[in-house]
Amino acid sequence: MTADSDRHAMKMAKKKAARDKIMATKTDEKGLIIVNTGKGKGKSSAAFGMIFRCIAHDMKCAVVQFIKGGMSTGERDLILGKFSDTCSFHTMGEGFTWETQDRDRDVEMAQAAWEKAKELIRDDSHKMVLLDEINIALRYDYIDVNEVVKFLEEEKPHMTHVVLTGRNAKEELIEAADLVTEMELVKHPFRAGIKAQIGVEF
Template sequence: MSDDDRHAAKMAKKKAARDKIMATKTDEKGLVIVHTGKGKGKSSAAFGMIFRCIAHDMRSAVVQFIKGGMSTGERDLILGRFSDICAFHTMGEGFTWETQDRSRDTEMAAAAWEKAKELIRDQENRMVLLDEINIALRYEYIDVADVIAFLAEEKPPMTHVVLTGRNAHPDVIEAADLVTEMELVKHPFRSGIKAQIGVEY
């Protein structure tokens, strides 16, 4: 038997096994998705899913919990071209080390959570991205038990909710359907290279 024949036989066997597994995957539901970890790409991956929803004409929404008014490519693109299908709410006033005002940060996070609940309850929104909510939960600006209970009890069955940010709370990880941890292997910031347009924002 030639190498090509052996490869074809191996791939046919793999395809048969894969098809058998796939035939058992018939359920569909709205997922709770968590992107966490120290590596870059948590929000970037989440916005990738938002743009997939936009491409499929599925209504979606974004609530940014921490990031402030700085212009970003994803926000400018959505507001400029897709605001009819994707609501975008920047509710934070910047990273916590910039604001240095816990009471104000708590107030802003509470307002962001109220907006998030409103958007999630709207069954027309197939995906809602809660960008950097894990940071707000870590600093206890909002109650993790409240977030978990809301997602369990009030999230419509077919709505996807994505939670991003470092140090996701263990209870959030436990409640989620899909969790990805971005691992930091190497980052140019450590070599003195600043955040760059098109890469970080």
């Protein structure tokens, strides 16, 4: 080995020892409250990545979509077509509020989605429940954020993970969460006149 290689090996050995020491202290397990928010793309995509990990490990899971309507998406079609025995999928919304233009109906649908979400989360056979775009319903006060936080803190089974997506997550939810990721918008093709495309957005 060269002197540079020796130095690199010693440096990496020290890093590994330090890392192993840190990892040895991480022994607890719990179901996490996970929030994906921010203006950047990828909030739901990242959440579905975790859902597919659960499916791959044969862990029962569920999805509730709060806003997105009946439009076909790759993840929904794949789950319903191939993995419905492991993951239940519930599309409860009728589209974004600017499309429905009916607040009362939006509130009614969001409340119904929240009731379904609570039912799924209470069932401790579910190892993960994804509440897709719930942050939008919370932002418009279709659902009370304090009710959501109280439920997650008091009724969520200890080992169940709950993932909540959508931009503009409320501070109360961020405070209650164990893991929060904010997707930052740097550049988006929509601004250059490029529409949403199959395989990327849906």
